[in-house]
Amino acid sequence: MTTCQACSGQINRSDRYCRTCGAPVAVLVGDLVDTHPFDSSEAVEADRRKGSEDSTEQFYSPPAGVERFGRTASSVHPTGPFIKRLFEPKRNWMIIVSLLVLLLLVLAGTGITIGKNVLRRMVRQRVADQVRLAQQAAQKQRDRISNADALADEAVQNGLGFVPADLSNDEYPDIDGIFVDSLTSDDGPAALAHVQAGDVLMEFGDKQIGDSKDVSGVLAALRPGSEVATKLYRDGETIPSRIRIADPARSPFQPRAIPGRQGFLGAGDVKRRCCIPGTKKWGLEIQRIIDNSPADLAGLQKGDIIIEFDKHTIKTPNELIRRIRAAAPRTRILIKFYRGATEQTAEVLMGHDSPEDESNKERE
Numbered sequence: 001m002t003t004c005q006a007c008s009g010q011i012n013r014s015d016r017y018c019r020t021c022g023a024p025v026a027v028l029v030g031d032l033v034d035t036h037p038f039d040s041s042e043a044v045e046a047d048r049r050k051g052s053e054d055s056t057e058q059f060y061s062p063p064a065g066v067e068r069f070g071r072t073a074s075s076v077h078p079t080g081p082f083i084k085r086l087f088e089p090k091r092n093w094m095i096i097v098s099l100l101v102l103l104l105l106v107l108a109g110t111g112i113t114i115g116k117n118v119l120r121r122m123v124r125q126r127v128a129d130q131v132r133l134a135q136q137a138a139q140k141q142r143d144r145i146s147n148a149d150a151l152a153d154e155a156v157q158n159g160l161g162f163v164p165a166d167l168s169n170d171e172y173p174d175i176d177g178i179f180v181d182s183l184t185s186d187d188g189p190a191a192l193a194h195v196q197a198g199d200v201l202m203e204f205g206d207k208q209i210g211d212s213k214d215v216s217g218v219l220a221a222l223r224p225g226s227e228v229a230t231k232l233y234r235d236g237e238t239i240p241s242r243i244r245i246a247d248p249a250r251s252p253f254q255p256r257a258i259p260g261r262q263g264f265l266g267a268g269d270v271k272r273r274c275c276i277p278g279t280k281k282w283g284l285e286i287q288r289i290i291d292n293s294p295a296d297l298a299g300l301q302k303g304d305i306i307i308e309f310d311k312h313t314i315k316t317p318n319e320l321i322r323r324i325r326a327a328a329p330r331t332r333i334l335i336k337f338y339r340g341a342t343e344q345t346a347e348v349l350m351g352h353d354s355p356e357d358e359s360n361k362e363r364e
Contacts, residue, residue: 152212159219159248161188162195163318164212171274175233177202177209182318188252193243195232198272198282198315202238203231219248236280263327264351266293270317273305277341282315283307298348300337307343308336325353 002011002025009020016025156164156178165181172179177200183191195201201209205218205228222228224247232239246252269287276283283305289296306314309323310333327333329352336345 152216155216155219155248156212157184158251159245161190175200181316182322189243189246193241196313197319200233202233260352262325262353264353265324266290266295294348294351298346305338
């Protein structure tokens with residue numbers, strides 16, 4: 001390799017002209033060696049025919065292989081490497097573009113997955129919120145209904161003098177009305193109208209009764225002291241009656257229960273039982289007798305069916321509890337009951353509700 005004196009380009013040893021600028025290569029010593037005789041005239045004539053190769057001479061002409069811009073045909077690079085070098089930047093850009101597209105696809109897929117998860121959580125949260133709101137609305141509705149039922153029950157207790165309860169379909173499959181669970185007192189409107197615990201109030205003020213709200217609606221339109229016609233269902237019979245109502249918005253006076261001064265019987269876990277042999281009457285079957293209790297000492301046994309307590313008809317557990325607590329300790333009470341098909345009577349010396357008997361009393 002040599003260096004061009006004109007453009008400082010690299011020249012192969014086999015080249016006679018610079019491939020960059022076309023300048024002739026400096027004459028080497030070896031080129032001057034000629035084994036043939038030198039004929040000056042022939043050299044001049046040859047120079048004139050083909051032109052001088054010296055660019056400073058009058059007859060200078062560039063070599064036939066030199067192109068317009070100073071490059072010879074032999075200076076063109078091989079086609080294969082040239083095309084490869086020509087397309088190398090595009091290949092790099094194609095790789096970069098492919099990587100960018102792949103990255104975008106990955107990001108898009110990740111975004112879609114994240115979006116689906118976010119949307120799924122939003123949907124679940126919305127559904128959960130809707131369920132929660134529905135539950136809250138249902139609970140509020142139940143509370144309103146419960147409050148309305150409680151207010152209606154309170155109006156019945158104050159205005160009619162008995163504690164209402166839902167009617168059992170098993171006990172009364174063909175009867176509609178309000179079940180009289182217990183009386184509030186012995187001098188209330190129900191007691192004075194000879195209503196008994198265990199009766200079913202079917203009509204009130206010539207109106208069919210389905211629940212306490214029906215009764216409270218009639219009571220709201222009447223004045224306290226008004227007398228209202230009623231129809232009761234008792235032991236398979238329909239009994240017409242009239243009741244003088246009290247103020248449904250005012251609770252009647254109730255004596256305060258004093259611990260130790262209430263009665264105690266000792267007959268626990270009583271259940272309603274129908275029917276008394278040979279009748280359609282209800283009674284209370286004794287499920288358990290407490291040892292050495294007044295009931296045990298009076299001879300009552302498990303399986304006996306109580307129908308009267310101190311000359312008051314007994315048909316519900318709550319009414320029996322009310323009668324027992326109202327009985328003074330150490331008083332003698334007559335209890336009428338059935339043992340099998342035989343009606344019997346027992347005299348019971350009532351005990352008192354001592355603290356150790358409190359749990360037993362609650363089971364009565």
